[in-house]
Amino acid sequence: MSIKSLNQAKKDNINLSRRSFMVGTVNTSLLMAFGASAIPSVLSAKEALSSKTFSPNVWFEMDTAGNVVVNIAKAEMGQHVGTAIARILADELECDWDKVSIVHVDTDPKWGYMVTGGSWSIFQTYKPMSQAGAAGRQVLINAGATLLGVDPSSCKAQQGFIVSGNQKISYGDIVAKGNVDKTYSADELGALAIKPGNKRHLIGIGNDYKALDIPPKTNGSAVYGIDVEVENMLYARPILPPTRYGSTVTNVDDSQAKSLPGYKGFKILTDPSGTIEGWVAVLASDYPTAIKAVDKIKVSYNAGKTVNISExxxxxxxxxxxxxxxxxxxxxxxxxxxxxxxxxxxxxxxxxxxxTASHFQLEPLNAIAEFKEGKWHIHTGNQWQSLTLPTVAKAAEVPEADVVIHQYYLGGGFGRRLFGDWIIPALLTAKAAGQPVKLLFMRPDDTMFDQxxxxxxxxxxxxxxxxxxxxxxxxxxxxxxxxxxxxxxxxxxxxxxxxxxxxxxxxxxxxxxxxxxxxxxxxxxxxxxxxxxxxxxxxxxxxxxxxxxxxxxxxxxxxxxxxxxxxxxxxxxxxxxxxxxxxxxxxxxxxxxxxxxxxxxxxxxxxxxxxxxxxxxxxxxxxxxxxxxxxxxxxxxxxxxxxxxxxxxxxxxxxxxxxxxxxxxxxxxxxxxxxxxxxxxxxxxxxxxxxxxxxxxxxxxxxxxxxxxxxxxxxxxxxxxxxxxxxxxxxxxxxxxxxxxxxxxxxxxxxxxxxxxxxxxxxxx
Known part of the structure; x- marks a missing residue:
């Protein structure tokens, strides 16, 4: 992607250029989503959302209890980004904040370009999420007015209810009883008025509510990349070459490692993407054995040209x-x-x-790579999935559509987890081993492979x-x-x-x-x-x-x-x-x-x-x-x-x-x-x-x-x-x-x- 197209992607996020917005009741939920293109007249919003004909990215949905689930296409690494994005939406939607929850999504193309860095997240999402919330509120007012038998002009949205005089109906009841089917063109969506800052009640100085990611982080239910396990996986630890670039392996002596129970051998990695050079991955049935085995293996190299470079x-x-x-x-x-x-x-x-300064983020680099049902599944925390995915696909020698990066909480990012180069050795090791591999970096490995x-x-x-x-x-x-x-x-x-x-x-x-x-x-x-x-x-x-x-x-x-x-x-x-x-x-x-x-x-x-x-x-x-x-x-x-x-x-x-x-x-x-x-x-x-x-x-x-x-x-x-x-x-x-x-x-x-x-x-x- 060129810098022009990066800037265009940022602008599109803000201006909702070329995207329609669909709101419709599907089964027992109210789905609200941006579509990749205008909906043709032969399909209603409900039909498009139900059939996913246009692969809309369902940004949020509401159930019959008024619970709102907001899908977050940004990485959470301690900055509460999901909470901030959800607050923007909830403020405009006028829903009950206590009924809002968030889900971090994977790299399905429907979510669009995914990057969490540059302090861009709020800047990019403020207008689209505000307008999405405003559209949802307008639809709920119209549907609620119909159910109450009143004119929409007499209604207002308030704390998860549509209120008209002494009458009111909950959002959940509207979802259960209403028949919502509305498409906004990009121009109509752009014309929707959003609240000025001084009319906000969930965002802005003086308006403070709980961060949605704090409970799982404090009760232990939050899942970080390093926590994930899959069936039948091996553990791996890398042995890094003497230079970042240009080194080649000439010999590996693992004779001392073979006595370790659980040692499963090593793989010399060849990378079609050119991301890593001269790497050896050590395999074991458990991670302590992988750690010990690295210390017992002797690798000989032809070192790259920068082996003597100093500060x-x-x-x-x-x-x-x-x-x-x-x-x-x-x-x-x-x-x-x-x-x-x-x-x-x-x-x-x-x-x-x-x-020179290092990242030293709290959670060392880690990734699981698993080939399942014709696709490579990657489990890790990554800041810039859209930059990482093409290189992972090149290393795997498969189309990008055959790689899915599953997103987890990051134990710190600070820029290190923007380009996910650590995924490459995990995938190559799993490919060579013929089974899922969890590659973990010890702190010295992480530091040597730092950017x-x-x-x-x-x-x-x-x-x-x-x-x-x-x-x-x-x-x-x-x-x-x-x-x-x-x-x-x-x-x-x-x-x-x-x-x-x-x-x-x-x-x-x-x-x-x-x-x-x-x-x-x-x-x-x-x-x-x-x-x-x-x-x-x-x-x-x-x-x-x-x-x-x-x-x-x-x-x-x-x-x-x-x-x-x-x-x-x-x-x-x-x-x-x-x-x-x-x-x-x-x-x-x-x-x-x-x-x-x-x-x-x-x-x-x-x-x-x-x-x-x-x-x-x-x-x-x-x-x-x-x-x-x-x-x-x-x-x-x-x-x-x-x-x-x-x-x-x-x-x-x-x-x-x-x-x-x-x-x-x-x-x-x-x-x-x-x-x-x-x-x-x-x-x-x-x-x-x-x-x-x-x-x-x-x-x-x-x-x-x-x-x-x-x-x-x-x-x-x-x-x-x-x-x-x-x-x-x-x-x-x-x-x-x-x-x-x-x-x-x-x-x-x-x-x-x-x-x-x-x-x-x-x-x-």
């Missing part, structure tokens, strides 16, 4: 390509930066870098005229690109037409500041790209791009002797393209400025002790086409003797439009701020000998409880279109902390994570 090699290449203006392609090119630099009376330059966030490099240059006024900025940014590795069809052309761009490794460089001259050049770091599969890690490119950008904005402010907050506010004027557009970015940069104004007032009276400072940042992640306006402030203390940075408090003001599920939004923001803190001050996993060097959590050190800061989070009340909140909170933490360190002790840190040794080294200069 230093990646960083060295990053600096080289950023300094070479012939490398890469332009993502932003406004004004004339070349002329601005020629005319400049002075300039400043800075290079910002980040270390880490690539080490990155950002080079900035700012120009100033004779009066010291800032005139323009050049920005070069380089890293390994996840989209190039896993979804190259999504990459658009650069603005100069000289190459493709990974939009997820460039977003954030197209900021909301008004600058007369601004150029951003993006470059793929081929050393990183060839060493491992660069991954989408929570906040994706913005996490490292905006770290450099917002730190350098502070540097420019100090160079021009301006207050960093006021300097930002002056550039957030909402002029030109920074004005934003409907529906997703109404207000543009001025809404971002508003969050910063609120934050400025909240932090105005903070008392700072010795070696303490406050730093600020503004961000608009995830993308310009779906911005969440966020201002962040960080209060730090720096121990000048040891170099330890203590993050005492974070303040965040966020404008994300209508907040659909306030409790979930707050949890998302809290989690993302802590993730941002972890990346800012702790997390790094340097590449050594072609792999990440830290394989488990006794050496990889994310944020610990005793370093959790106080957090003050405020959501701006808004009736604007809702946008995502899963990732944007991560982005602003690191630059706010870095700017706070400068405010505290006058040293500028330019590498993530910011370590005590970086502080002491900088203080010596």
């Amino acid at each position: 230093a090699d990646i960083q060295k290449e990053g600096e080289r390509i950023c300094r070479d203006r012939s490398e890469g392609t332009l993502f932003v090119d406004e004004g004339n930066i070349t002329q601005a630099q020629k005319n400049a009376a002075s300039s400043i330059e800075a290079m910002y870098t980040t270390a 880490p966030r690539s080490a990155s490099t950002s080079l900035f240059n700012a120009s100033f005229d004779g009066s010291g006024k800032f005139t323009g900025m050049e920005h070069a940014l380089a890293a390994g690109w996840p989209t190039l590795a896993m979804a190259p069809g999504f990459m658009p052309d650069g603005v100069d037409g000289k190459g493709k761009v990974d939009p997820f490794s460039a977003s954030g460089a197209d900021h909301w500041y008004t600058m007369e001259h601004h150029r951003a050049r993006v470059i793929n770091n081929k050393v990183a790209q060839n060493t491992f599969t660069p991954g989408w890690l929570r906040s994706v490119g913005q996490g490292w791009i905006v770290w450099g950008l917002e730190s350098f904005i502070d540097e420019i402010a100090h160079e021009t002797k301006q207050n960093p907050v006021d300097f930002r506010l002056a550039m957030l004027d909402g002029k030109g393209k920074q004005a934003g557009k409907a529906p997703e970015s109404v207000g543009g940069a001025k809404r971002l400025a508003n969050t910063l104004e609120i934050l400025k007032k909240k932090t105005a009276d903070v008392t700072l002790g010795d070696n303490e400072g406050i730093g600020y940042s503004v961000t608009a992640g995830q993308e310009r086409t779906m911005p969440a306006w966020i201002a962040t402030a960080a209060h730090v203390h720096v121990d000048k003797r040891s170099g330890k940075i203590t993050l005492k408090k974070l303040w965040v003001v966020a404008d994300a439009g209508i907040v659909v599920h306030p409790d979930g939004a707050m949890a998302q923001m809290e989690g993302s701020l802590l993730w941002g803190t972890s990346l800012a001050l702790f997390e790094q996993n340097e590449i050594k000998d072609g792999y990440v060097s830290k394989k488990n959590l006794h050496t990889y050190l994310p944020l610990r409880m005793n370093d959790v800061p106080e957090m003050d989070i405020e959501f701006v009340e808004s009736d604007e279109f809702p946008v995502g909140l899963g990732e944007p909170g991560v982005i602003g933490v690191a630059p706010a902390v870095g700017n706070a360190v400068f405010d505290a002790v006058g040293v500028r840190l330019r590498h993530l994570p910011m370590l005590a040794s970086h502080v002491t080294d900088a203080l010596k200069v």
Whole structure:
């Protein structure tokens, strides 16, 4: 799929383009569904729903008790996405929230394009689910009015009843007694009015109800991918080759493993999809035996070319390509930066870098592959089923229609479970073994096969005229690109037409500041790209791009002797393209400025002790086409003797439009701020000998409880279109902390994570 078609899919989700909507009573249920095309006059909605002639995706159904089941085509990994989507629907439908339940669906094509990432879920589903609920409510009012013997204009929907004066009838009775048969064309559906944000009672700030996934998660009934078992299955554990790419197996000696009861041998895997190379899978009747057997098997290889690559090699290449203006392609090119630099009376330059970082999601990778009744059935938790399924089919050498991915809860995703490459060795092992296989990764296996966030490099240059006024900025940014590795069809052309761009490794460089001259050049770091599969890690490119950008904005402010907050506010004027557009970015940069104004007032009276400072940042992640306006402030203390940075408090003001599920939004923001803190001050996993060097959590050190800061989070009340909140909170933490360190002790840190040794080294200069 091209980037144009990806954007079109997102737009279609919002606008219901080319889809009709059917509502009909079938047997003892009221089914409501989007159809793939207009219903011909020879079929009623009831007939189409009953016969499934058009394979409609039944988004929700209601039974004679008024219970509503909402089908969710998104992955649940702790963010309560099903609850949020169901709330949108239930609010418009005016059903009883206590009678709403959710079901996560498999990869049947009728559900359409399936992806849970990029903080897109609410943004994409808000309008279609609202309009579906509005259509359902209208149909129920009409049917209820008929049963009550009154005019529909006298009726209203309320808490699962149609009410007219002193009469009322329940939704369940309407389903049982009514004869609903209604088709809405796409135009009719689009014309349906949906409630403004201030008329909602199930969504929005101040409206809080239970998350539907919490009971099963707390009573133990929730099923995660790692919980699933099927009959007659074997267990498998992989043995990973010495490099991610290019290694081949020359010999396997399993003589010591054969003495283990339950050991069932090994398989050398050959992958028609080219996803894995040089893999061996060990089989056993139980998982403990599979674990032990791996330690007893000796595999010999011809190692791939990247076997000696180190983090230093990646960083060295990053600096080289950023300094070479012939490398890469332009993502932003406004004004004339070349002329601005020629005319400049002075300039400043800075290079910002980040270390390789790993996902370390709680649930290690796992999948069951079973061939049954002519189809491959995959049991796992996956974020981007529509991206994964074609590659799985290629590996199995079957049509896509012969692969079904069954969806389960994810024990954490954070981007690692977007492209389900771990399914491939499970399927290939099951195919070679001739029976179902459950492949589980031990934590070191999981970490070695991770798709880490690539080490990155950002080079900035700012120009100033004779009066010291800032005139323009050049920005070069380089890293390994996840989209190039896993979804190259999504990459658009650069603005100069000289190459493709990974939009997820460039977003954030197209900021909301008004600058007369601004150029951003993006470059793929081929050393990183060839060493491992660069991954989408929570906040994706913005996490490292905006770290450099917002730190350098502070540097420019100090160079021009301006207050960093006021300097930002002056550039957030909402002029030109920074004005934003409907529906997703109404207000543009001025809404971002508003969050910063609120934050400025909240932090105005903070008392700072010795070696303490406050730093600020503004961000608009995830993308310009779906911005969440966020201002962040960080209060730090720096121990000048040891170099330890203590993050005492974070303040965040966020404008994300209508907040659909306030409790979930707050949890998302809290989690993302802590993730941002972890990346800012702790997390790094340097590449050594072609792999990440830290394989488990006794050496990889994310944020610990005793370093959790106080957090003050405020959501701006808004009736604007809702946008995502899963990732944007991560982005602003690191630059706010870095700017706070400068405010505290006058040293500028330019590498993530910011370590005590970086502080002491900088203080010596």
